[in-house]
Amino acid sequence: MRFVADLHIHSKYSRACSRDCDLEHLTWWARRKGITLVGTGDFTHPAWHDHLRDALVPAEPGLFRLRDDLDREIDRTLPPSLRARTVRFMLSVEISTIYKRDGRTRKVHHLVYLPDLESAAEFNRRLARIGNIASDGRPILGLDSRDLLEITLECGGYLVPAHVWTPWFAVLGSKSGFDAVADCYADLADHVFAVETGLSSDPEMNWRVSSLDRYRLVSNSDAHSPPALGREATVFDTDLDYHSVRRALETGVGHAGSIEFFPEEGKYHVDGHRKCGVRLEPAETAALGGICPVCGKPVTVGVSSRVEELADRAAGFRPDGAAGFVNLVPLPEIVSEVVGTGPKSKRVLAEVDRLVAAFGPELVVLRDVPVDELAALSPLVGEAVERLRRGRVVRDAGYDGEYGVIRLFEPGELERRGSALSLFEFAPPARAEAPAPVVAPAPAPAPRAVAAPAPADHAHGTGLLDGLDPDQRAAAGSGGGPLLIIAGPGTGKTRTLTHRIAHLVTERAVPAEECLAITFTRRAAEEMAERLEALGVRVAVATFHSLGVRILREHHARLGLSASFGIADPERQVEVARSVCGDDGEARRLVAEGAEIYKKALRAQDLVDFDDLVALPLALLEDDPALVDAYRDRYRWISVDEYQDVDERQYRLLGLLAPPDGNLTAIGDPDQAIYRFRGADVGFFLRFREDFPGARVVHLTRNYRSSAAVVRGALEVISPSTLVPGRELHPFGDHGDALIAVHHAASEQAEAAFVVRTIEQVLGGASFHAFDSGRVTSDGTQGLGFSDFAVLYRTDRRSRALVDALTQSGLPFQKRSHDRLADRPGVARIVRELPFTAGESVVDRVRAAAGEDHVAHELLKPLAVECGTDFERFHTTLALGVEVDAWDPRADRISLLTLHASKGLEFPVVFIVGCEDGLLPLRWPGQDDDTDEERRLLFVGMTRARRHLFLSHTAARPRSPFLADLGEFRRIGDAQPKRRRGGTQASLF
Missing domain, CATH: 3.20.20.140 (Metal-dependent hydrolases)
Incomplete structure (x- = not known):
């Protein structure tokens, strides 16, 4: 066969x-x-x-x-x-x-x-x-x-x-x-x-x-x-x-x-x-x-x-007995070339439908159907297939992740022959259109974080918008002109934006090269590019800073830079500043202030710093209206993610790239504006309609991430100071036995113990000891792993008790910070490059590799400080049982991170500890408080939770005033003496 x-x-x-x-x-x-x-x-x-x-x-x-x-x-x-x-x-x-x-x-x-x-x-x-x-x-x-x-x-x-x-x-x-x-x-x-x-x-x-x-x-x-x-x-x-x-x-x-x-x-x-x-x-x-x-x-x-x-043979050599092969171009790409629209366009799909209905599967059409029969139905397709079978193709080779292009006709050849409009001169026999496949649904996977109902991006016979909900479809299907999308947490913001871009390119004939999508982080840019590629679209996706690099590379000479100028990291910045002042303290001041003498020294070494990546392109454009026009011509369709986070320079840069009547799409949520300390100004979001008169506004209000309890609680917390009048957020999806609970602990240590105990309960126990001790009496909430848990806090100091409690319990965790083990070259080299024996601890490996105890001490001491303990205790704790697997970046682990760092993440179970007045909102002596932004920060943290949300505070301070706005929730606590053991924790679920 x-x-x-x-x-x-x-x-x-x-x-x-x-x-x-x-x-x-x-x-x-x-x-x-x-x-x-x-x-x-x-x-x-x-x-x-x-x-x-x-x-x-x-x-x-x-x-x-x-x-x-x-x-x-x-x-x-x-x-x-x-x-x-x-x-x-x-x-x-x-x-x-x-x-x-x-x-x-x-x-x-x-x-x-x-x-x-x-x-x-x-x-x-x-x-x-x-x-x-x-x-x-x-x-x-x-x-x-x-x-x-x-x-x-x-x-x-x-x-x-x-x-x-x-x-x-x-x-x-x-x-x-x-x-x-x-x-x-x-x-x-x-x-x-x-x-x-x-x-x-x-x-x-x-x-x-x-x-x-x-x-x-x-x-x-x-x-x-x-x-x-x-x-x-x-x-x-x-x-x-x-x-x-x-x-x-x-x-x-x-x-x-x-x-x-x-x-x-x-x-x-x-x-x-x-x-x-x-x-x-x-x-x-x-x-x-x-x-x-x-x-x-x-x-x-x-x-x-x-x-x-x-190679050890010349081109053209063929070994004896080698199986043959045939080079083909997919049928939709052939039809796309002669029709002049994308291979996923409705017109191309319809014409391919005709061909396979008449002749059979696509591979049969490409390899076996006589050319004269194809030509009788479609002359140009018949000619294209004949050229294909003879290997007469035009080849533009792919490179470095960029697909190549294979064409059957020379550039301009089809236009000279009368264009693709006469392609299908002979209509095929009338027949009913083949409907899209109707298939039984697969077993439902675990709830996805941002998932509109029944997505079908590539389904035969459906458009890119068919899998979106009505709000998402209204936003993604909107035409040109300025557009503001107010996207509540968990409403499918990235999905909506990527489908809008893909819809513009594939179904509204917007040239992909005229589209620019801007995000705030490299991770977000990579995710957006991947999603767009999965939708069959490639457009320019950049952060504000990578866009700035692109502009500077193109106009480097105007700033006295070479084409290969470098970007100074913080250490190099201080080094450059020190070269002109000779003092570390003064050097840091020069860097922080962006002093002119420091900037000149940077340029002399063909360097720019991070701030320059937006400031310099902005200065170039503000001084050159012709350059502004050139970039406006290049990027006629601009989309900006997380618009509430733009700062003043980014705002001005966007104002130059996108005219008031231009095709600018801004998406975000002013109630998630939490980065004022970085210079972000939510006021730019709120004045969008003033800057872009006639802008349409669409609200995304269906939350697919969080349980009804979490959504209700988050709305109650944000309501007193919401920046979205009439704020709505409706939960969609089944999240099982979800809950929101407030815990009152006697101390930070008791609070940390509660976190550990509850994680074990939700998991249904992480060890035999959990059952033997009576700490866990049920199989918990099914379907979760350690990576499904996050513990959030306002300041890093609150993590110390958590680290101690989790270390003592043996539960794997990772403390996300800018000072991780992986960032320490000495320890990273030892842990990553050398083989481990089963059961060997990190300390054992560091000591063995370093050769001397005092060297191991120096390598591990900073890590001990990060964990909030002294070296000897840290040394003993690790040596007693934390194996290297606990440090493996591929292992599932509970996440410990600040509320600010949680933005953009989501977890089935979230704890927010330290919900106390003075911490949340954070109050600094002698400084004005921004209580509204602190409230938004809690709103962001709460909406990271999909299923369960636990808010905790201790007896050390009054509880956060924000908790007073919560309606129905479960109260649990250990701050008061109990008359008898048991009961409270076992009744959580």
Whole structure:
């Protein structure tokens, strides 16, 4: 039996993947594409593993099919040409391993295949002891590749190195790989018999490396959304079952070749720097010594250069018996080129629907349908497919994470021939439009923090706005002009903004290059870029400071800077200032004040500091109206996240970039304005409609994050000073037995003990001792782990008692601050680079590595101070049982952090300690109090909670006046003497 297999895909539980990556949509698209065998992807993820058990039934040996009821529903949504086609699933997962070997950090991705769910369950059990497999469908493990292969073999599966040439994460990658596949897997290398070539290479490139002759070359899509299925695939001519597929890869018999991208379309085909706009062929890279001509840093070496580096054969060589391949361009991309709209546009999808209804699956159209038959329906598509089959394509190679572009027509050719409007001259026979797939819902996962109902970003036949709620849709679907979106906590702010941008680009024909999205942190910018990419859109996403860098790089000469000017970190700033004043104290004053003498010294060293990244671009634009016009022409559509946090310079910069009648979208919540100490001014948010007359205003009021109790309490607290007249916030979703409680403790130590005790109760016990002592008498609230808990406080000092109590209890925690263990080079090197023996504590390892006790003392003393204890006590506490796992950044741990640091985060269970007058609101002697902002700070902290919220105060001070505004809540406490033990804590739930 000859069939097409795509055995590297991802589920909706992987980062940056479509929420439509479920079995039902994957089956629908596999039939549409003409794919018989599909990997399940992500079987290590617990929720996805449960979905596989529920929705799949055994088929041929080692394979599965969709349940009959689900399968019938899918068939009803397909045209007759696509119905009842065989689709089978094989258990697959991609694993990322990051580890040290031979003095280098290795980052290698692997595909693991197993024959049954029992084997998968055992595999998952083993991996769960190594790392967190529940946070992402593609788990990241601190595990050697050789050891992962060993676990795979012991569970009865096989392993294929994934996208072997990718620079960053691959066995042969230029950044972190090996020079031979066998080197990676050491003594178990003979058990690897196939490798995945990846999107940026094809078999012809791999044939140049003789060490790869022993492996079957396979290709897969690595699909992050169902429509991407089959963009690359492997062809088999064998029985349809797991064992036959494995045997074909082991022996080559039955391995019939592959379907490939043109490798130039891959994201890492050639070398370059995406940020600098530099793309280089291997010879150009060699001539430049591997250095980017714009920024002076090493370029990302792509697949072509890496193949050239390892090749021991001339181009064009083909090993005896090597399976063949064919290069294809996905059908929607072909239609997109000739129509002139995006491949996900409604017009393109409709025309592809016509083609597959008439001729069958997309791969059949691309490979098998006679060209004259295609031309009879669509002349230009027929010509494009003919060129494709002959390999007559125009190639613009991808580089440094930027996809390449493959075209079937020369630039301007279609316009000269009459444009795409005459493309479909011959209408196909009339038929009913194929509806979108109607699929049974998968088992509901745990409540998501920001999740509008039934999202369906990539569903066939639906628009980008269809999965949004009415408020979100009103905001995201709004047209041009100024727009203010007031987004309450947990209302899907980022989702709304990214869908608006994607809607403008894909459905309103706004050029992507004219869009600019601005956030406040690099993390937020990365998240927004990932979400937009998952929606099929790439636009400029920047922080205010990275935007400033971009402007300065483009106009550096006007400031006397070179193109490769540096950005001074705080230590370098003081060093520069010291060079002109000679005194540390005076140097710090010069830096803090931004003194002219210090700034001149910076420029003399070709440096700017952090403040300059906004101040200098602002000065350039304010002095040059023509430059303002140029940037307004470049970025005609600007979106700003967290607008309530802008400061005066950022506000002025936006005013220059966006005219009063421009297309500026601002989103945020004035009741979450808490950064006045950083210079933020909520007044700029409140005057938006004055600055932009005629601006539309949309309110997002459906909270998908928090329980009804939490939402009600947060509204009661903010109501006396809300900056949103008529503030509304409506809870959506089932949060189970949620509660909000106020605890009165006798002391800070008693408060910390309450936190520890309650965490154990909510978890249902963290040790046998919790049951033996009677501290826990039930199984608690199900479905939570340590990382689901956060303890928040107004000032860092309040964390000391918490650290002591959590350390004594043995519960794992992390204190988020700017002075973490990971930031200490000496300790970080010891903890990260050297192997640990099971049960060995951090102190033991530091002492052994340092060689002398006094050296270990110096390394650990700052960490002891951070934890609020003396070194000897800290030393003893760690040595008695805190193993290295407690310090592993991949381990789940309770989070301790300030209220300010909690902004943007969320947790099922939140404690806010120190709710006392003088702490919350914080009162400084001799200074004016901003009680309203302090109230907003509590509002922010409360709305971090999804399910349970505990507010605590002690007898040391009067309780916070903000708590007086709370209505119904549960009172618990230990400040008063109890007549008898028990009862109070056990009744929490």
